[in-house]
Amino acid sequence: MGTTSLPGVRLWLRRLLDDLRAGRSCLWLVPDAQIGHQGVGAEALMDELLHELGDFLLVAPGEAGADPGEAPALAGPASVPALAPTVWGGADALLDYDDGLAGFGSAPRAPAAAEDRVVPPPVRADADLLGRLAKELPAMPREAAGEPEDRMEEILSRLTGGGPGTAAETRVIVVRAWHEAVSTVATDLLRRLSAAVKEAGLPPGARPRLLVLATYSALPPELPDQMARENIGVHWWWGAVGRLDTATVVSTARPSRPGPAAHRRLLEFVTQATIVEVCGPFLDVAAELAAGWDGVPESLPEALLRAVGAAGPGADTASGSASASGGVGYPVLGRSDRAGSSVQQPDMAIRPAWNAGQVDAWDGQLRYDPRRELGREHEDTLRKRVWLAQNRALLPLLDDAREDFTEVIRVRSRLPLAQLAERYRSRPVGGVVVPVAESTARGLSGLELGAMWGAHVNADVSLKRTEAERLRVFWDARNRLAHRTPLDAPRLDRLARALSH
Structure with missing residues (x-):
């Protein structure tokens, strides 16, 4: 089974698909560590989503973003000065490229030197994205006319069906912001299109929809929350794997x-x-x-x-x-x-x-x-995780073994069953006591492993040697797990043999 076929991953993608099919434009946020990932990577996830969508328009990457791990190649007036690296990787504020966490089991790829990165001004970056989008849309002039703002209005009009003799674009338009020299040009288009759709009053089934995939570090920190208030679906790659x-x-x-x-x-x-x-x-x-x-x-x-x-x-x-x-x-x-x-x-x-x-x-x-x-400083955390796993896996089996063993206790009892139940049953919380005559069967079925072991030690039940050994193994394991102590290898082996008897 491929990673994109895992049930949690598919459920996450279905939520995004539901938003798109309901007529909403969406922002899909992924961590930098997921770009170029060989496991649950952003590109593989996008391919799976597009396969489910069927009808879409994937905008070709610009020259600056042909490879998310390479420096932009668009010309610009000046290079961006190097920023002081942070503990998160040293990514420039306006650039979006692979931070070196390239994938499951692969060595990190070093980013290009800061002095080699050339970023066009936002107006130039806008024009580049709009020009590539225009080439994909029918009934759009292939050459830009006038300022980028004019080009933006032309494209928004074409997408919403505002031009003469044109219908609204109903395909999902997909833009990978990490392939743009300035990632925010994609989110700007997303916000402008959302506002234009609202102004045009288009019904959900006849709306143009834009899906922007972006890394969190490439956007202003407050932008995702702002966009969520603008009727844009904001989907974080968070909690998808269960x-x-x-x-x-x-x-x-x-x-x-x-x-x-x-x-x-x-x-x-x-x-x-x-x-x-x-x-x-x-x-x-x-x-x-x-x-x-x-x-x-x-x-x-x-x-x-x-x-x-x-x-x-x-x-x-x-x-x-x-x-x-x-x-x-x-x-x-x-x-x-x-x-x-x-x-x-x-x-x-x-x-x-x-x-x-x-x-x-x-x-x-x-x-x-x-x-x-x-490391040694985290031994306690690891030990707790082992205990949690054993608790989850073994407690249901131990409870079944306890129920089965009550039949052995019933047969081996040296006392009347009502007396045995009264002597060893757990006392109810809150002072409500069920009369023994009415609860003999219930009292025996409710005996804990420790109570059964106590009855054996006190000679109130006569167990065979093998039966006593099994009961001791059950009780020891249950007692240790109840006290948040994981079982070591010998105890696990003895318990597995006793449970399989």
Whole structure:
């Protein structure tokens, strides 16, 4: 299964498609780290979207943006002076190019030197985009006449059907802003078209729609929120990958494991759950860890280090913005109630970290790149993730085992069942006590593993040696997980064998 076929990715794209099909123009925001990506890359996602759209007009890139990793080639009056680099990569304010985070497992590509970057003035950049768009539209003069503002009015009139004998353009027009010398020329066109459509009073089915793909760093920080208030759909590539997507990647990447024994299959189930929990939405690391880890909890730190190395360098982890984690995860800070915004979007405070590929929303929490969680200072975080995975995978199985074992307790009891239930049942919270005569069956079925073990220790039930050993393994595992302690390899193996009995 390709990455663009993952269910979370397809659901995210469907939301964007629904907006476009409802007659709205949209801004699609991706992090810099996604440009040139070999995994869930922006170009691959766009191709999938266009395949679903069917009828569209993809504006050809300008000379400045033939390759998003190269410097612009348009002539201009002067070069842009070099800016002081930031912890996020040193991108010029008006330029949009690959920041070097080129893809899953690939080496970063160094950006062109600042003194070689030549940026045309905004008017020149406007004219370049409008000229390329005009070449794609029927009934439009191929040569620009007058000032770029006049050309803009001509194009808006043509798109909305305002010219004599012309109908409104109904195809979705797609502009990749990172292929423009100045990314804001694309968003300016988006805002102007949205206003022109509103003024023309066109119904949703007869509207021209513009889809602009842009990186967050190439736009003024406040612009996306402003555009969301202008009836423009703003879609952030945020929270698209979910637990099911990570689990799919992990399952696909796991090598074939010998041994059809049930306990081996159970250990593999726990191993995959652990990889999913540790890696979250960072699919490159998840695939590498799935391919190279033997599933032994004690070897996980070393295996994660190897997986991170094989996946390639991630975003700059020296950022203070991304250091606020300190735990297993924080509730998502995105907003979902703003008109025109997508279901989720990163909070303003973490947008730089998101743009650098360091953080994403996953399963209702903020998740940081696993590259940040290497080293002894992060051992506790990794241990908590292992515990969470084991808890999620094993608790339902332990509860089933507890229910099954009540039948053994019923048969082996040395006391009347009502007396056994009264002595070892859990006391209800709130002081409401059900009479024992009415609840013998319920009392036995509700016995916890610890209570069963206590009945065995007190000789109130007579268990066979193998039965007592299984009960001890169940109780020990349940007790450790209840106290947030992950199981080590020997305990996992004993539990898997006991559950498979």
